[in-house]
Amino acid sequence: MDTLFDLPEPERQQAVVAHYRLSDDQYGSPAEREAIYDAERVMTAAVEAAGVGEVDGNEFGGGEAVLYAYGADAGALFKIMEPTLRSLPFRPANVVLRRGSRESESRVDL
Template sequence: MTDMDEADTDAEQAVIARYRLADDGFGGQDQRATVRQAESLLTEAIEQADVGEFDGHEFGGGEVVLYAYGPEADALFAVMEPVLHGLPFRPAHVVLRYGSVDDPSASEHRIDL
């Protein structure tokens, strides 16, 4: 294996899910509780499948963004998809990023939920 091959297999890909909340701030208390429950399910599913790690969330500006990282975005999304579809907030979408955040040639694929 060359150094380039090793770099390719070590590249961190991402699944980034965005959900619109009820207000322009941080959402309601019930929405934040729903997200925390989903985080527990996502963390468990990702760890059991050994496809990466759930990295957390950001609330603000009327939305919540969930972050997960692993070596293969498609495999990561396949494990996360049932939980992500189960969240009731809409509009919502997921971005699969194929490559690290600092890679200018990384490609992205958007999926509406």
């Protein structure tokens, strides 16, 4: 038997994508970026401790900060991240929970 071909199918990854409006049309202020980095560190530790996925990074530009996280269950991932996501003061803000296809996305306003 060739075990190379008997590997289980990888689990379909779900996503939590948080969007925050910043104070300018570029990358936000240094204090805003630092707040995002701090929140990312807190969420990374919480998500890893809960074993629900991984916080995969951020993106700044166009007056917005976006945080990305992936795991097997977007709802479980969001539950762990939600307190920190809500604690960030930047508004408007929302989170997209991707459970597969675009048709199965849901949006939560923060």
